[in-house]
Amino acid sequence: MPQAFTPKVVTANALLEGDVVYQTSDDRWTRHLSQAEVITDEANANLRLLMAEGQPDEVVGVYLADVTPGPDGPEPTHFREEFRRTGPSNYAHGKQAEPADV
Amino acid sequence: MYNYSEFDAAFVAERNRQFRQQVERRISGALTEDEFKPLRLMNGLYLQLHAYMLRVAIPYGTLDSAKMRQLAYIAERWDKGYGHFTTRQNIQYNWPKLRDVPDMLEALAQVEMHAIQTSGNTIRNVTADHFAGAAADEIADPRPVAELIRQWSTDHPEFQFLPRKFKIAVTGSPNDRAVIKAHDIGLQIVDRDGQQGYRVIVGGGLGRTPMIGKILAEFITQDDLLPYLDSVVSVWNQIGRRDNKYKSRIKITVHEHGIDDIRQRVEARFALVRPSFGGIDVALFDQIKAAFAPPAFRSASTDDYQTAYSADPVFRAWCDTNLADHRAPGYAIVQISLKAHGATPGDATADQMRVLADLAEFYGHDELRISHEQNVILPHVHKSDLPAVHGILKKHGLATANIGLISDIIACPGMDYCALATARSIPIAQQIATRFDELKLEHEIGDLKIKISGCINACGHHHVGHIGILGLDRAGVENYQVTLGGDHTQDAALGQRTGPGFSADEIIPAIERIVYTYLENRHEASEPFLQTFRRIGMAPFKAALYDKVNAYAAQ
Numbered sequence: 001m002p003q004a005f006t007p008k009v010v011t012a013n014a015l016l017e018g019d020v021v022y023q024t025s026d027d028r029w030t031r032h033l034s035q036a037e038v039i040t041d042e043a044n045a046n047l048r049l050l051m052a053e054g055q056p057d058e059v060v061g062v063y064l065a066d067v068t069p070g071p072d073g074p075e076p077t078h079f080r081e082e083f084r085r086t087g088p089s090n091y092a093h094g095k096q097a098e099p100a101d102v
Numbered sequence: 103m104y105n106y107s108e109f110d111a112a113f114v115a116e117r118n119r120q121f122r123q124q125v126e127r128r129i130s131g132a133l134t135e136d137e138f139k140p141l142r143l144m145n146g147l148y149l150q151l152h153a154y155m156l157r158v159a160i161p162y163g164t165l166d167s168a169k170m171r172q173l174a175y176i177a178e179r180w181d182k183g184y185g186h187f188t189t190r191q192n193i194q195y196n197w198p199k200l201r202d203v204p205d206m207l208e209a210l211a212q213v214e215m216h217a218i219q220t221s222g223n224t225i226r227n228v229t230a231d232h233f234a235g236a237a238a239d240e241i242a243d244p245r246p247v248a249e250l251i252r253q254w255s256t257d258h259p260e261f262q263f264l265p266r267k268f269k270i271a272v273t274g275s276p277n278d279r280a281v282i283k284a285h286d287i288g289l290q291i292v293d294r295d296g297q298q299g300y301r302v303i304v305g306g307g308l309g310r311t312p313m314i315g316k317i318l319a320e321f322i323t324q325d326d327l328l329p330y331l332d333s334v335v336s337v338w339n340q341i342g343r344r345d346n347k348y349k350s351r352i353k354i355t356v357h358e359h360g361i362d363d364i365r366q367r368v369e370a371r372f373a374l375v376r377p378s379f380g381g382i383d384v385a386l387f388d389q390i391k392a393a394f395a396p397p398a399f400r401s402a403s404t405d406d407y408q409t410a411y412s413a414d415p416v417f418r419a420w421c422d423t424n425l426a427d428h429r430a431p432g433y434a435i436v437q438i439s440l441k442a443h444g445a446t447p448g449d450a451t452a453d454q455m456r457v458l459a460d461l462a463e464f465y466g467h468d469e470l471r472i473s474h475e476q477n478v479i480l481p482h483v484h485k486s487d488l489p490a491v492h493g494i495l496k497k498h499g500l501a502t503a504n505i506g507l508i509s510d511i512i513a514c515p516g517m518d519y520c521a522l523a524t525a526r527s528i529p530i531a532q533q534i535a536t537r538f539d540e541l542k543l544e545h546e547i548g549d550l551k552i553k554i555s556g557c558i559n560a561c562g563h564h565h566v567g568h569i570g571i572l573g574l575d576r577a578g579v580e581n582y583q584v585t586l587g588g589d590h591t592q593d594a595a596l597g598q599r600t601g602p603g604f605s606a607d608e609i610i611p612a613i614e615r616i617v618y619t620y621l622e623n624r625h626e627a628s629e630p631f632l633q634t635f636r637r638i639g640m641a642p643f644k645a646a647l648y649d650k651v652n653a654y655a656a657q
Contacts, residue, residue, distance in 0.1 A: 016129070016200050018153035057131045060149060078578050080517060083526075084151055088518035090446045090528045093182055093197065094152045 008045050009036040009067050009074055010052045011084070012059035020084045020095065021059060023052050029059060031095065033085040034073030039064075103166055103469070104249045104393045106214040113257070114211045117218060121145045122204035129201065144224075146217025147203055150521050156195045156203060157220040158210060162230035162248040162272070163191035163479075165470040167459035172213040174455035180206050185455070187440065187448040189474045189512055189563055190269070191229045192220055196519055218256060223264045225255035225335070229271045231280045232473035235396060236435050236481035238427035242291045242298055244274035246391040247327070250383065253390075254328055261335055265342035266350040268335060269307075276592065281474060283315040283594035284308050284566060286352045287334060292321065299323045304334060304364065305356030306594075308560035313353040314594050316361045318368065324387065326372075329379045333371035337364065397467035397482055399430040407485035410492075417492050419545070420503040425488075428481075434488060436466075436480040437473070438495060439502040439510060443539040447513040447531050448476030457498045465491050474563075475512055477505065507544045508552060508617070509535035512563055516556025516573060517580075523556035525573025525580040526606075530554055533610050538617075547617060549630040551590070566590035568632050569616060570597045571609065582609040586616070586643055587635045598640055600647055612647055619646040 010023035021029040022036035030036060039045040045064055052062040065081050067074035076082045087094025106114070121141070128138040142148075146157040158173070165173075173193055177185045180202045181195040188194055198206060210216055220227055228248040235243040251270055255261065261268070271285040282288025288303035299321045306315025322330045338352045341359070349358075356364050410417050426435040438458065441447050450458070458478055462470045465487040471479035483491055495501040504510045511534060514520065516527030531554055538544045553567030557574075564570030570585035582604050585597030604612045617631075619642050624634045635643070 013149055013153075015135075018149060018198075018200065020152060056135055057129075060135050079580060080151075080575075083517055087152060088196075088528075089526060090518055090532065091182075 005040070005042040005045070006077075007067050007069055007074070008039045008064040009033065010039070010045075010048050010062060011036075011065045011081075012052060012062040015056070015058055015060050023048060027051070031098065033067070033076070033081075036067075036074055038067060038069050038074045103164065104245075104390060110214070111211070114214075114216050114218070117145070117216070118204065118207045118211055121207060125200060125204055140222065143221040144218065145203075145207065146220035147198075148221065148521075150196070150519050151517070151523075152519065153197045154200060154203070155519065156198045156206060156217060157188070158193045158195070158215060158217045159220050159227040160191050160193060160215075160472050161252050162228055162234065162245045163232050163472040163474075164230075164234070164245060165462075165472065166468045167463040167470070169213045169215060170455050170459035170462065170470055172209060172215070174452035174459070176206055176209055177452040177455070179209075184449050184451045186446070186515065187450065187472050187476050187478070189476065189514070189561055190227055191232075191472045191474060192227055193472070194515070196515075221267075223266050223268075225251075225258065225261055225264075225268045225270065228252050228255070229269075229280060229285075229474060231273045231275060231278075232471040232475075232477075232479050233279060233426060233435055233481065234274060234471065235394065235469075236428050236430075236433075237275050237277075237279075238429045239275045239277050240429060241276070241293050242274045243394055243396075244272040244280070244289075244291060246387060246394050247289065247291070247300075248272045249390045249394075250328065250387050251331065253386070254331070254383070261339065264335070264339055265344050266347060268338075268352065270331075278590075278592040278594075279473075281563065281566065281590045281594075282306070283592075284312075284563070284590065285315065287331065288315050294321050297323070300327055302330065302334070305353040305361070307351050307353040308563060308565045309351070310348060310558045310560075311351075311354065312560065312565040312596050313357060314596065315353075316356060318361065318365055325381075325384050326376065328383045329376045330368070330372055332375055332379075333368045336375070337367045337371050341367070396430075397469070399433060399482070400484060402432060402484055402486050404432055404485040407488050410489040414489075416496075416503075417489060420492055420501055421488065423503040423507065423545075424505045430482070432485055434483055434485055436483045436488070436491060437505045438478040438480065438500050439504050440477050440500075441504060441510050441535065442499055442502045443504075443509055443535045444532050445499075445535075446528050447511050450478070454498055454500060457494065457500065461491055461494060475510065477510070504535075504544060506549050506551070508538050508547050508550045509544055510551070511535060512551075512553040512567070514555050514557075514561035516554075516562075520556060522559060523573070524558070524575040525556050525582065527554040527556040527562055527571075527573055530571060530573070530582065530606070530609060534613055537610055537614065543617070546627070547621065547631070548627070549632075550617070550620075552613070553588070553590075563590060564588070565596045566594060567597060568635070569613065571613075572603075574603065576603065580606045582606070582612075584609075584612065584616070584647070586640065587632065589632060600640065600644055602648075615646040616643055619643050
């Protein structure tokens with residue numbers, strides 16, 4: 001039996017900076033997971049992924065990442081995605097060092 | 103120190119010019135990522151978890167003060183003010199921006215450095231004993247031959263699309279500090295009846311299928327060395343598997359064909375290629391060797407050193423732990439720990455790099471080495487200068503007296519940075535070091551090498567750690583497998599798994615139980631961990647790791 005589809009976001013790295021980015025519902029790329037579009041339908045997920053893959057001048061390494069919808073937007077379900085949205089644990093570098101409203 | 107010839111400088115400049123254009127074409131959209139990726143990898147540029155990463159080669163781990171200062175400048179100008187020294191004597195910058203990388207490469211070229219062949223299916227940076235040119239037990243300095251191999255393998259037309267990456271390490275001493283038995287080819291300089299030659303070891307490697315290298319040839323003369331190496335790589339290039347990347351390294355080829363079959367093939371190939379090496383390589387080797395002539399060691403009194411050693415217990419502890427025997431009277435090899443308790447193994451700030459450069463220039467005949475153990479070496483320091491050197495190191499957080507001890511941990515970047523990782527390594531290393539520093543036990547424990555990898559690819563050499571730790575993803579949770587009894591030296595051995603892994607919360611207490619089991623079971627304080635493990639075997643450690651846990655759980 002096929003597995004039930006779980007909520008996803010489209011994520012990638014920005015071509016110029018390498019930063020982790022997420023696709024928004026209005027077709028922008030955001031640095032903040034909380035602003036990402038949560039996709040709950042498999043067919044739509046594939047479409048959104050295709051759309052993201054069609055932007056090689058902006059992003060690299062596009063894929064779908066599992067999330068859980070929460071009151072403050074999507075939350076990662078896997079620790080790898082938690083590190084991607086936060087930054088490394090040995091220094092306050094990466095996203096954790098950036099202002100939240102950028 | 104070898105200096106670039108006009109040819110070297112022109113080659114690197116041309117590669118940098120090409121790469122600058124490739125970056126521009128990628129940004130303009132003229133190149134797709136699929137087209138660009140192999141080009142950036144050939145120039146050491148990866149895309150990691152949070153950012154790009156630039157891996158810069160430090161050939162055979164040797165630097166001078168100018169190179170170190172430029173590494174510091176690059177860290178500050180284009181990165182976040184630090185660099186990470188790796189187990190293959192490279193330095194990695196974790197935060198470069200794509201547009202800046204061509205400028206970084208140009209800055210490297212100004213001091214005769216580059217990032218070529220630090221990735222991709224090519225012959226990688228040739229590594230060597232970090233005591234090269236200084237060790238008391240050395241038969242010959244391994245760096246001239248490492249440089250010869252670097253020149254032969256760089257942009258070698260036959261070896262740009264190998265089945266997989268290929269790593270070569272060289273030692274000039276019988277005591278192996280270059281982990282030559284865990285390399286695709288390991289070379290050991292040996293002496294036979296007054297003639298120097300090379301023992302050739304092939305098919306070692308760690309990763310998902312760890313293997314200890316096997317002896318392919320007991321003695322290859324200097325004249326035959328390059329054609330022989332050429333033959334080994336050529337044979338593997340032809341018969342190495344390209345159908346499955348997990349079976350493509352030469353260790354699998356040697357394992358599947360057998361060492362005798364490989365030897366026959368290499369000898370057949372050698373007979374063909376030997377005549378094409380007309381002696382230019384031997385003449386070149388002589389030139390290179392001259393560039394590595396030892397510095398003019400001075401004769402001076404060591405009274406100041408003796409006085410400080412007697413009077414200052416902190417200095418004495420540092421000397422006892424961090425110095426190694428030098429071949430020249432009155433000199434010492436200084437090992438500078440990049441493992442301050444709680445720090446990230448192998449990281450140095452730009453300020454620290456400048457301090458190291460200054461020390462090398464003023465006290466160390468302008469020489470530095472990077473060890474595969476992620477520390478920095480001042481290979482030539484006169485003992486009378488040691489109190490001054492130690493005083494300066496102390497001021498900059500570089501005087502930790504822990505070389506070879508439990509907190510001198512090798513750790514790969516793990517999932518804090520690496521896109522391939524399955525778990526984090528750095529926080530585990532930080533916590534172990536901090537914990538044993540709190541316990542004030544590490545000098546009591548003595549020689550104990552912990553090596554941590556954040557995935558099965560084993561960049562942290564966990565298979566050959568006395569205690570090896572492998573971070574895995576078990577059903578979405580970080581889990582750490584432990585191996586015991588590994589050995590990275592001339593007596594190389596792979597560690598044995600203790601049993602089920604431990605969660606991130608459980609791994610530090612588990613390491614503590616292993617250490618206490620050792621302390622309880624050793625014959626005497628001079629019996630090191632590895633010797634005790636070999637004598638008593640796995641059972642007491644297993645009992646300490648698992649039986650007590652079960653007993654607590656049952657209560």
